[in-house]
Every structure is written in C-alpha cells, then in structure tokens.
Amino acid sequence: MNRTRASGRTVGGLRTLSLQAPAVSLLLLWMIVPLGMTIWFSFQRYNLLMPGMTGFAGLENYEYLLTDPALWSAMGTTLLLVGSVLVVTVVGGTLLAVLFQQEFAGRGIARVLAISPFFVMPTVSALVWKNMMMHPSNGVLAWLAQSLGLPALDWFSSLPLTSIIIIVSWQWLPFALLILLTAMQSLDEDQVEAARMDGAGPLAIFFFITLPHLRRAISVVIMIEMIFLLTIFAEIFVTTSGGPGLATTNLAYLIYIQALLDFDVGLASAGGGIAIILANIVAIFGR
Template sequence: MAINRFMQQRRRVNTLPLVAPSVLVLLVWMIVPLAMTLWFSVQRYNLLNPTLTGFAGLDNYVYLLNDPALWRAMWNTLVLVGSVLAITVVFGTLLAVLFDQHFPGRWAARLLIIAPFFIMPTVGALIWKNMLMHPVNGIFAWITDLFGLPPVDWFANLPMLSVIIIVSWQWIPFALLILLTAIQSLDNEQKEAARIDGAGPVQMFFYIILPHLRRSISVVVMIETIFFLTIFAEIYVTTSGGPGLATTNLAFLIYIKALLQFDIGAGSAGGVIAIVLANIVAIFLMRTVARTMDS
C-alpha cells in the first residue's frame, strides 16, 4: 500500500517547471539567430554603405541565385561531402574489421588511430599544410625527392583533393569508433557457425559483418553529412576557398559575402539557402535511417 501511495504521489508531481527553463533557453538559442537571419536576408544591409537601407524583399535571393559563385559553391559542397563520406565509410569499415582482430599492441594502436578525431580542425589543417603538404619543407615533398620526382604544390594544383584528404583524416576515426562498436556487438556464435560452414574471410565480411553494419553505417552517414555541410576551418586555414572558387563551399561563400564583402543581406540570404538545403538533406537521411532500422 505504501508503494502504491508513493507511486500515485509521483504521478501528481508537475515536472513542467523543472523542464521549462531548459526548453526556453534552447528555443531562444535557436529561434533568435534564425529570426535575425531571416530578417537581414530581406534587408539592404551593407557595412560599407550604411546609408543603403530598407526592405529588399527577395532581391538578395535573386542576386545570389544569379551569381555563378553560388552554384560553384553548391557543386563543391556536393563533391566535398560525397567524397569524404565515401572515404570515411570505406576506410572506417575496413579499419573496424582490422582492429577487431587480436594482435600485439592492439589497445595502443586503437588509441593512436582514434587520436586525429580529438585534434581541433584548425590545428590539424595547419599540420597538413606546413608539415606534410608544403611543396618545399613538407614530408610529401621529401618523399617525392627521394624518388627523383618534382614536388607537388598540393593547395595550388590539387586544392579540392587536399581538403578532402585533410577532412577524411579527421573523420575516419569517428566512423571507426561507431563501426568497431557495432562489430563487437555481433554474436560470436553466428561467426563461429559461418566458419564451421566453410566461410572464409571475404565471405564473412560480405555476408555476416557488412549486413550487420548496415544500420551503423546509416547513422555514420547521417551524422557526418550534417557536419560536412558546414566545413569551414580546413578551407579557411589551407586554401581560403581558392584558387579562385576551387574549394569554396556554401559555408565559405556565406563567410565571403558577409565578412569579406560586408554584404550582410546577401550573406544572410545565403545562410537561409544553406538552412533549407541542410533540412532537406537531414529529412532525407532520417527517413533513410528509419527505413533501415525498420528493415
């Protein structure tokens, strides 16, 4: 009776006053910047010409949609996101299978392979730019010199590939962590049964491990896509969006419009376009993940 009376009292407790402050802070934190972005996107607001003010309507959007830089930035964003996703998922899966095996020093190797994910993007990009990919003093230049080959100026001749390599290096450990955890949840009896039936390593990978990782791969793709749409630090530190617009993605184009050209209206309109595209991608990915979970 005492337990039932205690449970009834618990049900009468109103938890709204406890939850309301946190919910209110989150709403303000999300809605206020969004509302300001929407407001500035329909205003004439250029820091270089403070006298030019007033309601612009859809002029900022029309200006951006007619700007070839927007479409180049969207294409670069698609190439960057798609390439890094493919690299991180493929290498993350292969490394997860490798590090699931027993070998001497496995824990030290796991620690080292995961380390790049905990390095700040700016620091990682600086290391790649000045210590690895530098055409004169970089390690890659020293290696090519050993073979009598000319050094490669990565950020001038292969700028997009350079950014893809740097971002992939940072995010492969994330995919590895998620997929390694998923592999370790695989039932050992299922693997033993497959080995008894004569399945080799290749058959084990394609018919046992890979189907088991399907849900985890979907989650990795969803999370990484959301982050890759906003890649900025790696581009800012290494190429500054160049040469020309070769590595300018949508996030960096917004930075150029708002903080380099001081056109707050156009930059805000670009931000709204980025929000719309990110939500479309997020809805598609969440539905895909939901279908994968249901199946």
C-alpha cells in the same frame, strides 16, 4: 477509482511539464532566435559599408545569390566535398573497424593512435598538413616523391579540392572508426564461428554478417558527419582561402566572404537561408 487514477496521472504530468518547461524554453530560444534573425536579415538591405542604404529588400538578396554563378559553384563544391569525405570515412572506417576487431600485438596502442586525429583542432590539423605534409619543398610528401625520383607536387595549387578532402577525411576517419568499432563489439562471435564451420570465407562473413550488423551504425556515422561536413570552414580558410579562384569555395566559405569581407549582412543571411534548405535536403536523402 478511475477518476483518482486519471487525476493522479494529470497532476503528475503537469508537474513533469512544469519541471521541463524552463529547459525546453531556453533550448527553443537558443535555436529559434538566431534562426529568426537570419531569416529577418535575409529580407533586408543591410550592408555595413553603406549604412544609409537600408530597408526591406524582399527577395532581392535571394535573387542576387541564385543568379550568381559563385553560389552554384560553391554548392557543387560543398556536395562534392561532403560526398567524397563520406565515402572515404565510411569505407575506411568499416575496414579499419574489422581490422582492429582482430587480435594482434599492440592492438590497444594502435586503436588509440588511430582515433587520436579526431581530437586535433581543425585549424591545427590544416596547418600541419599545409606546412609539414603537403609543402612542395619541405613537406613529407615532397620528400617521398623526391626519394622515388618523382617531381614534388604543389598540392594546394594543382589539386586544391583533393587536398581539402584528404585533410578533412584524415580528421573524420577516426570518428567513423570509433562508432563502427563500438558497434563491432556487439557482433555475435558464435554466429561468425558457425559461418566459418559451414565453410564461409572472410569475404562472405564480411558481406553477409559484418556489414548487415554495421548498417545502423553506418547510417549514424553518415547523418552526423553530413551535418558537420556541410559547415567545413577552418581547413579551407587556413590552406587555400577558397582558391584558386572558386575551386575550394564551399557554401560556408561563400557566406563568410559575403559577411566578413564584403560586409553585406543581408546577402550573407540569404546564403544562410539557402544553406539551411540545402542541409535539410541532404539530410532527407541521407536517411
């Protein structure tokens, strides 16, 4: 009897594995082959402008990057950009989720409008902010400043990194709002009502009931956003091109410079390897 059951489990398990094997194999190839090629090229001398200069470079590409001040500037910019956007989106998303959970006229329309920016393509949103919002002469912010008797600000020259943070936060705030607002739907209203009857004010309810309830959703928002924010490129490419100087050059844009402007595949691949290590370190601390 036991042998029959064990045999049935084994046959069923083998059948399940045989059905899963093609999909798992394809997924592994899709992930491992590009990663393996990146690691391989990072140890090679491979510059498209110098086809005769090839061969195994060892750790030369990594040594060059690690001694290049541009790498450390880009890593600092990357971490500052990721941290700032996370603070803005998590704090703003939490407050907006609490606000949109309340009953008010036009709540459905307001929710749709608040979530809509997340569906705008990064390139389009960067162009809108550059030419319509932050333009020093014809932008909406310049018009508001002049209406108040203040001088118009050239955002991308005076505050380039702050400008990128504002644009990216505008894109990702709706994502945080969507996740946190969904989590708010499962909040026990009886618990909130009981707290009110016991004399708890809005701040006490927020810090001791709402915020602990959203803790898991906030961690999900942080992890997902962190993965994508480490690879921000389109907003920088469209608005500042990494400048002025290296002010807005993050790690992704530095790799782009090495690969598609300097045509150095070896250095770009080494930068990709460093980016992988940085992403894993950030993910460990973000848990």
